[in-house]
Amino acid sequence: MALFRNHEHDARGLHVLIRCPVDRDAAGMIAHAKRSTEEGEHYLIEWDEHVQTIEGQLERIRRYREGEYQVAFVAIIEVDGEEQLIGEISFRTLGRRRANHRGMFGISVAAAYQGRGIGRAMIQHLLDWACKHPTIEIVALGCYAENTRAQKLYREIGFVEEGRAVDMFKTGPGEYHDDVIMTLRVKPREVDR
Amino acid sequence: MQPFAERSVEVNSTRVTVREATEADAEAMIAHRDIAWSEPHYFLWESDEFPEEPAGTRAWISGLRSLRIGLCLVLVAHEPTGDRVVGISDFRGVDRRRMRHRVEFGIGIQSAYRGLGLGTFVLEAMLSWAASHPDIEVVSLGCFDENVRAIELYERLGFEHEGRRTDAFVRDGRYHDEVLMFRRVKPKRGG
Numbered sequence: 001m002a003l004f005r006n007h008e009h010d011a012r013g014l015h016v017l018i019r020c021p022v023d024r025d026a027a028g029m030i031a032h033a034k035r036s037t038e039e040g041e042h043y044l045i046e047w048d049e050h051v052q053t054i055e056g057q058l059e060r061i062r063r064y065r066e067g068e069y070q071v072a073f074v075a076i077i078e079v080d081g082e083e084q085l086i087g088e089i090s091f092r093t094l095g096r097r098r099a100n101h102r103g104m105f106g107i108s109v110a111a112a113y114q115g116r117g118i119g120r121a122m123i124q125h126l127l128d129w130a131c132k133h134p135t136i137e138i139v140a141l142g143c144y145a146e147n148t149r150a151q152k153l154y155r156e157i158g159f160v161e162e163g164r165a166v167d168m169f170k171t172g173p174g175e176y177h178d179d180v181i182m183t184l185r186v187k188p189r190e191v192d193r
Numbered sequence: 194m195q196p197f198a199e200r201s202v203e204v205n206s207t208r209v210t211v212r213e214a215t216e217a218d219a220e221a222m223i224a225h226r227d228i229a230w231s232e233p234h235y236f237l238w239e240s241d242e243f244p245e246e247p248a249g250t251r252a253w254i255s256g257l258r259s260l261r262i263g264l265c266l267v268l269v270a271h272e273p274t275g276d277r278v279v280g281i282s283d284f285r286g287v288d289r290r291r292m293r294h295r296v297e298f299g300i301g302i303q304s305a306y307r308g309l310g311l312g313t314f315v316l317e318a319m320l321s322w323a324a325s326h327p328d329i330e331v332v333s334l335g336c337f338d339e340n341v342r343a344i345e346l347y348e349r350l351g352f353e354h355e356g357r358r359t360d361a362f363v364r365d366g367r368y369h370d371e372v373l374m375f376r377r378v379k380p381k382r383g384g
Contacts (some may be wrong), residue, residue: 011205017285026219028221040282043291044291044292045282045289045290045291045292046289046290046291049289049290060334075384077320094237096237096238096239096242097239097242097363098237098238098239098362098363098364099361099362099363100360101239101360101363102360118368130238135362138360138361140358151310159229162356162357162358163355163357164355164356165355165356165373166331166332166355166375167294167295167297167331167375167377167381168292168295169291169292170290170291170292170294170295170330171291172383174382174383175229175383176381177331181358181373183359184358185330185360189360189368190363191366193366
């Protein structure tokens, strides 16, 4: 979908800009993915499985900009007059007509900036986008069962648990984690509107 | 990739084989789709969302065959007038370290061959293939909630319920929940 509006967020005195990624963010997105996967446990893929080239990130940025049923936002702060990318959220549907009214998102915020409401603001911005989208009605997410802090946030926003995909993630020998599936309806069913 | 051992069964005096699809099956698979998708169905994809040309289907088959975790099975009925594809089952795993032990599959059999135990026949073959695969530990599926016969079949084969996505599908203007199920095909490993 075309570029969506920006959101300015005051994260306890820290000014954060939430906006769609543009080409100049490619390097920042790589650095952010590297840092997030190194400092956090609850990710789907590991650092060496990430898109690590500028060209690859430019392609992702283009897809999110042009795809009808997908979107991404990045969180930007300014450090010494330079933009620094500290968060990313991305969303897409399955791309099939019978399921294009719902999609899933993934989110990451740099550990040093967590606990300031930045993740919450990014999710709210995504929900705002989804509300205004012509067809999207349901926003879903998957979350490591152990990540109760994230689940608390999702519940506060209004997400409801719909299931647990058993042993969805395997982080090492004998280390299995269920995937908690949560959803939020952002607008009424089409038939009820 | 892991080789699949072909199996056959006789139903209503017709021999039916389940085997891995090859590029040569593309036309027969399209003919099957034309029939299966003209009937009321619980598939995620609608008929016009498939590539129209056989080349697109060939590319899809060869793509699945080249994957570390992928499988495309055809159910072939050996009818007096010739062989015909009457069902397809496939899955595509996510080849990421943390997720490649769990795969999701889909299956579709045209109505003339339903109610004959072929679903059980295909799924048992697929599950035993999955059990022998070096990576796969859990097989999962999502299913329209009103597809009660399919859910009963999955339950009989040892699948357990793990969730329900409200309003996951829209079909002919109506909303349907998606029933989520899983089955472990080998014990947890390591640790």
